[in-house]
Amino acid sequence: MSTGAVANWGLMGSRERIVQPQTFTFAEGSDAFVLESGSRLGPITVAYETYGVLNRERSNAILIAHALTGDHHAAGKNHPAEKAPGWWDDLIGPGKPFDTNRFFIICSNVLGGCRGTTGPASINPETGRPYGMDFPVYTIRDMVRVQKALIDHLGIERLLLVAGGSMGGMQVLEWGVTYPDMMDGLLPIATAGRMTAMGIAFNEIMRRTIMLDPAWNGGDYAPGKGPAQGLAIARMLGMVTYRSDELFTARFGRRMTNNQPKAYFDFDNRFEIESYLHYQGDKLVQRFDANTYMYLCKAMDLLDVGRGRGGYEKALASIAARTLFIGVDSDWIYPPVYMIEMAEIMKKAGCDAGYWELKSPHGHDAFLVEFERMRPVVASFVNGIADMRQV
């Protein structure tokens, strides 16, 4: 099987890697998708991209899962004028660890996202208006079940690997527990198998900040409008948790935007770290929906791979795939200790699990930054799986 988009990618070559997003719609009519909560949702459209060519045996597929504000545009460009390529372009492409000369890479916008897949900002067919806060609560497990529908649609029975960082890593782990026989490898990065109380705390504060913005209006706002300030502040907070004290000190220190001595005492004179965060906050507002942000945070809060499966240890022990956890030493929002704990639980149960620590001052976001250091480790793991599978 080789879709148009796949051929497109293949034909364009590595210098101009143009990729066309695709969509897949299912759960239509009476065939609605039943969420974990019991709520029914449909139809569901999934936006996705693929890179490389699916081989005849359909044995070279790798699924990449994105993080909170990420999307299905993981590599290449959608058009030549695009400023920057997809978010993991440093790892996905010809000769890169996720080698498009060897593998068929799939990345989809998650269920409940706002970048093409059905979510709170989508039109509710029953009302003709955006779902808003009427969208049902969904979980990481639901996201994975929707990805499974896409994989089925692509005619793939078994994945070589599922990989992703942060919320992407949560999907990786849910894949491993929900469909243990469907992949040879798992690569969860800077993530958790159950959300910590600290993580829930930050998510709740971000949600409340969005809800405090009068423009939120109970979640009922016109597309493109909405609580810009609330979402921007939530993003500012998110950004702080994704970085480290060490990085901020080195990069911004105590420098101010206005260094006139008298300006030091101006209430509104910003330190450079403040300007940076405001810039990041405002930037997210341009491309992200506030209700969706809240639902995605809620989905992360509800993450516990052991829920309804006899507990955390038992669920992790049921993973059949070779698993490499990658943690970041300076990541304080998804502390390495919990990834080490998962690897230990799996090893004790006889699973093929390992842990590698990325040394970086970049904090949680190191998985989106430290490509030089990650590349050999990821390449070795991916190729090891592929060699085992004789791809």
Place this chain on the structure above:
Amino acid sequence: MSTGAVANWGLMGSRERIVQPQTFTFAEGSDAFVLESGSRLGPITVAYETYGVLNRERSNAILIAHALTGDHHAAGKNHPAEKAPGWWDDLIGPGKPFDTNRFFIICSNVLGGCRGTTGPASINPETGRPYGMDFPVYTIRDMVRVQKALIDHLGIERLLLVAGGSMGGMQVLEWGVTYPDMMDGLLPIATAGRMTAMGIAFNEIMRRTIMLDPAWNGGDYAPGKGPAQGLAIARMLGMVTYRSDELFTARFGRRMTNNQPKAYFDFDNRFEIESYLHYQGDKLVQRFDANTYMYLCKAMDLLDVGRGRGGYEKALASIAARTLFIGVDSDWIYPPVYMIEMAEIMKKAGCDAGYWELKSPHGHDAFLVEFERMRPVVASFVNGIADMRQV
């Protein structure tokens, strides 16, 4: 010298330690106080409490400095029905490390506070309305200079010791650098000598959250009204930074307030950590002013003991008092590394400086919790200073 309140404390004995807050007003009329910024402010009323009796030589005075949301009520009770005693009552009292049988303890509400000392919530004599955002920006150094005026008023020429945690510790360090000949000891706890970029980041997010609340209204609100929701959310965020992942996991884990299986997917079903933070946020609103919160955070942002003094190292090296830094191993918002750095800078310069690390899962707030562990260390340091001074 022995004021009424001091006698009161002495007479009531240790079982019913009742203390009366006092006030001192200065900078009246044309004698306005000139802030670091050059702005003039007056009159300034300072609310304070004292515990124990000032000796004839006036040589047994200890100044305690409070943290962001603290106040001058550091020990005892203001009336018998009061629920809990002052915030450092476990360390201040007869036979305690700050032994009121031996020492005369002073604690004042900081300049720009909202618990009795002149601040943004006070009435601006020029307008007859609360200062609000018309209050001038002040610094930790300004707070210390106002405390100096109080110390002068009490007829004390030299303090035995200045002690405090968090924002209190910042005042301790500014005391040591601003008035190096005025004390024998300094006890800065869980604090910094210059605000980190990470600390500034959190403070800015808290300020913006307050300002996002429509009830903030540019800082113009009636006393007792104001941005309750914004301040509550800011406090929730503050609380998260004062604690640790380890503590939250042990205390709240992933427990929900409604444990019915179906309630798991309710958007509004709170995890216990969320309920706890909401409770803390709402509680602060009852006793704290939002504009004041913003100004105090700004004062912390502006903290750099080296500013205008030839730099950080030179300023710290100018401290003459024996100094013991206490850091908390799990404190990630005021990381021990910066306190260790300050102690090293001082030692290299020939200062009498040491560092002790409090091992605790309580994070930054350990200085308000871990009294059993702190007591012997604080007592030993305080008594060492007092013995040296032959008090």
